[in-house]
Amino acid sequence: MRTFVVSPKLTAYGAVLLALNLVAMAWRVSGQQVKRSSVSDAPRIRATVPAGAAAVAARQRFLEMFARAYFPGRTGQLLVVPREGDFITRPDPDVAYMHGSPWKYDVSIPLMFAGSAVKTGLASMPTLTALRQRSAWFTQAEVNFLPTNTPVGHSTISTGTDPGVHGITGVSVYDRTHHRGHPLFAERMPQDLMTLTLADIWQLETAGRAVILAQGSIERAATPLAGHGACQLNGTPVVLASYDRQTGAWATNPDCFLLPAYLKDRNARTLWQTSADWMGHRIDSPSAVRYSALFPAFEADALIAMIEHEPVGEDDVTDLILLNYKCADFVGHKYGPDSDELRATLGEMDRHLARMLSALEAKVGANYLLAVTADHGMPSKPLSPDRRHFAPAIIDLLNEKFDPEAKQLITSFEPEDLQIFVDEDRLKYLGLTLRDLAHFLESQPFLFAVFTNDDVRRAAHAAKRVTPTRGRSKYK
Numbered sequence: 001m002r003t004f005v006v007s008p009k010l011t012a013y014g015a016v017l018l019a020l021n022l023v024a025m026a027w028r029v030s031g032q033q034v035k036r037s038s039v040s041d042a043p044r045i046r047a048t049v050p051a052g053a054a055a056v057a058a059r060q061r062f063l064e065m066f067a068r069a070y071f072p073g074r075t076g077q078l079l080v081v082p083r084e085g086d087f088i089t090r091p092d093p094d095v096a097y098m099h100g101s102p103w104k105y106d107v108s109i110p111l112m113f114a115g116s117a118v119k120t121g122l123a124s125m126p127t128l129t130a131l132r133q134r135s136a137w138f139t140q141a142e143v144n145f146l147p148t149n150t151p152v153g154h155s156t157i158s159t160g161t162d163p164g165v166h167g168i169t170g171v172s173v174y175d176r177t178h179h180r181g182h183p184l185f186a187e188r189m190p191q192d193l194m195t196l197t198l199a200d201i202w203q204l205e206t207a208g209r210a211v212i213l214a215q216g217s218i219e220r221a222a223t224p225l226a227g228h229g230a231c232q233l234n235g236t237p238v239v240l241a242s243y244d245r246q247t248g249a250w251a252t253n254p255d256c257f258l259l260p261a262y263l264k265d266r267n268a269r270t271l272w273q274t275s276a277d278w279m280g281h282r283i284d285s286p287s288a289v290r291y292s293a294l295f296p297a298f299e300a301d302a303l304i305a306m307i308e309h310e311p312v313g314e315d316d317v318t319d320l321i322l323l324n325y326k327c328a329d330f331v332g333h334k335y336g337p338d339s340d341e342l343r344a345t346l347g348e349m350d351r352h353l354a355r356m357l358s359a360l361e362a363k364v365g366a367n368y369l370l371a372v373t374a375d376h377g378m379p380s381k382p383l384s385p386d387r388r389h390f391a392p393a394i395i396d397l398l399n400e401k402f403d404p405e406a407k408q409l410i411t412s413f414e415p416e417d418l419q420i421f422v423d424e425d426r427l428k429y430l431g432l433t434l435r436d437l438a439h440f441l442e443s444q445p446f447l448f449a450v451f452t453n454d455d456v457r458r459a460a461h462a463a464k465r466v467t468p469t470r471g472r473s474k475y476k
């Protein structure tokens with residue numbers, strides 16, 4: 001798993017660590033821009049499934065990836081992997097593209113550390129390209145758990161643990177007690193996150209003296225970056241600025257976190273005052289504007305305001321700034337990773353990244369460590385339209401087959417979670433097992449593998465669990 005490395009020198013001199021999260025397609029697209037000509041340059045998607053021994057090995061690897069994210073009471077009953085090049089989404093034009101799978105296009109997440117303390121190792125986004133020249137740049141970094149989505153990825157990045165430890169197993173889990181979906185980090189509540197985060201440890205270790213700023217444009221990314229704030233024992237309310245797509249303003253959860261006064265009057269509605277269209281698309285609502293290259297300016301402006309207003313780098317305590325730089329994910333979901341829309345968005349993100357770094361350097365000089373990584377990637381346009389699948393149709397398929405009268409067998413299926421929740425009482429009443437359902441699903445040509453909760457639990461127990469706090473923290 002990723003770990004954040006801060007050298008003793010940096011800590012002693014009170015520099016700033018800035019962690020940015022982007023989605024991985026940022027680099028892939030930028031790397032292609034020089035020679036790209038058509039969609040055929042897009043990342044290779046094999047037209048066929050791996051055969052024979054390769055398929056067996058892949059299946060086992062994917063089972064182990066699910067096992068790393070196994071959490072009692074949360075993991076779904078059926079865990080599905082779409083065939084490579086197929087993906088499952090919901091019938092919503094904002095998410096015409098959907099990640100979540102273990103295939104290369106979803107798991108490759110380059111990782112970069114830049115700063116005066118970094119020894120260099122190893123596009124066309126000039127800021128990122130320039131950073132790459134002076135960074136430790138890990139091109140082979142991959143997500144090694146499933147599903148590959150925002151809350152799971154951000155919780156793993158911010159805690160350094162597997163989802164099986166931190167407990168964030170998807171965008172949403174099914175609440176069997178209240179018979180409803182339970183979105184993780186709803187209302188920016190960190191309580192479902194079962195492990196301390198980097199920000200949590202940071203504020204405890206510095207007795208609340210470090211400046212800790214977290215910002216994100218969706219609550220399930222912003223909240224895990226902020227950690228538990230004042231909602232942990234002896235915790236302090238760190239800054240959490242989380243975009244509210246209903247109001248267009250920055251919001252927080254005041255029980256655990258703080259929203260600075262100078263952010264309260266900012267509103268994304270200012271972004272479409274000159275035009276309600278962007279590249280031929282309507283963007284005149286706080287929700288729609290996120291799917292445009294206008295949005296990164298709004299994200300960057302807020303972070304710059306925080307850097308300028310807060311006492312960042314002003315004492316000998318190292319401060320921590322965490323940013324979910326989200327727009328590439330929104331635009332990627334709607335228009336795809338190979339679209340002109342995403343290319344325009346990445347250009348804007350790069351331009352505003354330069355502004356954020358300038359603001360930081362104006363405040364603290366060169367004495368900072370920057371870590372940049374991603375939570376997941378995004379599949380390209382399917383080779384044929386019938387390789388895009390919809391979760392409600394899969395729920396209908398299962399209910400039609402196994403529970404045609406009541407249609408109550410399947411309780412929930414969020415496509416980016418790759419987990420189908422089954423009413424196990426109903427299953428028993430119908431005289432069925434999860435294996436029956438898994439067999440049926442595996443016979444569908446668009447699915448590569450289907451595991452049951454039992455398969456994953458057994459694999460989780462068989463695997464040697466890596467516990468991140470092994471003996472080194474006093475907060476065990």
Ligand SMILES: [Zn+2]
Pocket residue numbers: 099150329330333
């Ligand atoms: Zn996403």
